[in-house]
Amino acid sequence: MHPNPIYRNADAARNIGFARARGFGVLAVSDPQGGAPMLSHVPFVLSEDAATAELHLVRSNPIARAMAAPLPARIAVSGPDGYVSPDRYGMVNQVPTWNYVAVHLTGWLELCPQEDLRGFLDRLSAQFEARLAPKPEWRADKMDAEALARLMRMIVPVRLRIEGIDGTWKLAQNKPEAARIAAAEGVAQDGIGAELSTLARLMREVSEE
Secondary structure, three states: OOOOHHHOOOOHHHHHHHHHHHOEEEEEEOOOOOOOOEEEEEEOEEOOOOOEEEEEEEOOOHHHHHOOOOEEEEEEEEEEEEEEOHHHHOOOOOOOEEEEEEEEEEEEEEEOOHHHHHHHHHHHHHHHHHHHOOOOOOOHHHOOHHHHHHHHOOEEEEEEEEEEEEEEEEOOOOOOHHHHHHHHHHHHHHOOEEOHHHHHHHHHOOOOO
C-alpha cells in the first residue's frame, strides 16, 4: 500500500465494495522453502461480512501443494490505473506519476475439504452470471455429471480468512481541484493505462472534505 495517508482514507465499506465488485486479484504467498513469492491470478467470492474469500486452485499449483498448514497470504485486487503527464496539471514543477486504485485482502490461506468445492464453484459462477442478466443463468448442473466430476478432481477449494483490508485510491488528491480535474481529462485523452474512463471519473469525484 502507498505510504501517503492522503491516498488511504477510503472507509472499509468502500474498500470491501471495490474488492467484491472486482472479484479477481493476484494471490500472493511466501514460499515456505525461502524461494520467490508464489503468485496466482484468481477469481474469488467475498463472504457477506467480508471475513473470508472463497477461491479455488488447480491441484498442481505450487501454492496448493505448499498448504500443509494455513499460510499467511494476500490477495491484491487492482482497479483502473493510468499515467499522468506533468503537463496535464497546468502547474509548474510537477513530475510524472501513475494513478491507480488497489485493495489488499490479507490473512491466512487454508485448504478446505474437497466436498466444499461444489458450493465454492456454484457461488462463484452465480456471482458473475447475475451480472449478465437478462441472459439465463448458467449453472453447473447443465453439465454432464461425469464431465463435471472429472474437472472438479483437478482443482481444490481454498479459503482466505481475512484479517486486514487496506486500500489505496491514488487519484491526485494532493493537487488543487482544478489541477486534478484537468489531469483527469488528460488521463482519459492520453490512453496510457487500463480502464482509463473509470480512472478519470474517480479522479473527478474525489471528495474535498
